[in-house]
Amino acid sequence: METRELRYFVAVAEELHFGRAAERLGMAQPPLSRAISLLERRLGATLLERTSRAVVLTEAGSVLLREARAALDAVAAAEQRTRRAALAASGQAGVVLATKAGASNELLAKLLDAYAAEPDSVAVDLLLCGIGEQEHMLRDGRADVALLHLPFDSTAGFDTEELVAERQVLVLPAGHPLTAREQVRTAEAAGVAGLPLARWPRRDGTYPDGPGPEVRDQAQLYQLIALGRACCVVPESVRSQLREDVTTVPVLDAPPVTTVIAWPPHSRSRAVAGLVRVATRLTSGPAPRAIGAA
Structure with a gap:
């Protein structure tokens, strides 16, 4: 064919x-x-x-x-990576890092600053993505490396290093009765809270069934929550970016969200290796295996 x-x-x-x-x-x-x-x-x-x-x-x-x-x-990825390899060989290419907009902001800022201070660093082009898009960009060759989030993104077929794990919190309108609680359980998120969980689009653009409103971005999500129309469960690090008219409560039994740095297993990029090395050093993880090693 x-x-x-x-x-x-x-x-x-x-x-x-x-x-x-x-x-x-x-x-x-x-x-x-x-x-x-x-x-x-x-x-x-x-x-x-x-x-x-x-x-x-x-x-x-x-x-x-x-x-x-x-x-x-796979064909598109091969084309993209071949072009980028040719640019890298001529000294014209940096490294492309894909990450979900609004996620891991503190880690991302520290990573970019620390990597820029490395003697052999190159320019980092940042791709800020929507929900789940960074995984696809890494697969199709538009990105050289990505920050992914387990259990939401798939790391199948990538090499990865775990960076940081964090608990999840329930985001509610300020003044909601549940905000007086020290913690809640997952079942209470859309039960006792009395608010439906917002629904994000799947990769194909369709939305899962449910009573909650369909949302496309975080600004829309937090406005709906502030108006008392929805709630959501997000990683705790998002707290620092929230509006004053919403608040959070830890979710006791929600699975932790683990941020990983991921790259294609066949990568031979020194820039990617340097970025991974800096990321693991920042998060006190184990020394990463050599990129390109068997």
């Missing part, structure tokens, strides 16, 4: 409409339909059930969609 065919199929599978997919790809619909039919004949499998009213993925189509996304991501 060619990457062109995979892109065509992913567009149709995501849009479930040949017209919209063709518009997204910037091509006419008939050649797109022919390309998908040719792909089905070559694979010997029906990928899409077509009717006059709808296009539906078959089981085989769902498998190919998953695999095609992974393959296209």
Whole structure:
């Protein structure tokens, strides 16, 4: 299969409409339909059930969609990393660090300052991401290294070093009755609190089911909480960034959030190695293994 065919199929599978997919790809619909039919004949499998009213993925189509996304991501990552390697060899590239906006602010500031003081440091380009985006940026090659947060982000396929673990807190409107408590349990977050938990989008842009409002960024989230429309559970380090009209209570049984620094296992970047070394030194972690070592 060619990457062109995979892109065509992913567009149709995501849009479930040949017209919209063709518009997204910037091509006419008939050649797109022919390309998908040719792909089905070559694979010997029906990928899409077509009717006059709808296009539906078959089981085989769902498998190919998953695999095609992974393959296209891998191709994009290879292109990105090859270009960055060429720039690094010519002395024109720094290191790209991806991190979730508003997360680990104190650690991030200390890391950037400490790394800048290293004699062999290079420029650090910072990518401030939305929820879960930093993992994807690391996978597709837009970032060289990232700060990820367990258990929310996946570290599968990356080399990592744990930096810091912290408890979680419930964010409530200032003056809420629960703020008089020293701590609460997870079940009380949306129960006794009487406020629904806000819902963040999944990676595909859809929202999980639930009574809480859909949110897209932290400013929107904290305004809804201040107005008494929602609550949320976040890492304790977020406290320093909160508005005066919201407050927090520790959540006794919430799993700790562990911040890790992650990088591709095949990385040979001295800049990434230096950044990892400084990060682990700052957090008093064990000496990191050599990047690029077996």
